[in-house]
Amino acid sequence: MLTAIDLLCRKTLEIDCAEIYKASTDTGLVDALAKQTGYWPVFSFLASANNMIDLAAVGVIGQKAGLSSSLDQQLKQILEVVGGALKQVCAYLLPDCLMGLKQIRQGFFGYYKGCKGERGAS
Numbered sequence: 646m647l648t649a650i651d652l653l654c655r656k657t658l659e660i661d662c663a664e665i666y667k668a669s670t671d672t673g674l675v676d677a678l679a680k681q682t683g684y685w686p687v688f689s690f691l692a693s694a695n696n697m698i699d700l701a702a703v704g705v706i707g708q709k710a711g712l713s714s715s716l717d718q719q720l721k722q723i724l725e726v727v728g729g730a731l732k733q734v735c736a737y738l739l740p741d742c743l744m745g746l747k748q749i750r751q752g753f754f755g756y757y758k759g760c761k762g763e764r765g766a767s
Contacts (some may be wrong), residue, residue: 660678682724
């Protein structure tokens with residue numbers, strides 16, 4: 646069954662949660678999400694260094710230096726950047742998409758020739 650996304654030849658963003666779940670460390674989790682969403686750059690080594698500095702600061706002065714960000718903050722930052730990018734893409738493609746949906750509603754399916762490399766392509 647063809648969907649509107651298939652008919653309009655749109656790309657989609659799919660996040661494989663099972664792949665992210667396989668990460669054994671916080672750094673691995675951030676890297677897995679960043680890789681799937683195309684988020685760049687991810688400085689995993691800096692996060693580890695910042696954690697070490699914070700740990701040393703706790704030993705010396707009794708409190709964190711505040712250099713490292715929490716896992717929640719890192720994931721939120723990635724998803725906010727991806728969400729912002731998707732909003733920009735949506736705003737750019739909206740007029741074209743509305744025209745395509747209007748044609749679909751009018752029963753004009755003859756224009757669909759399929760997308761290169763996509764299912765349903767002729």
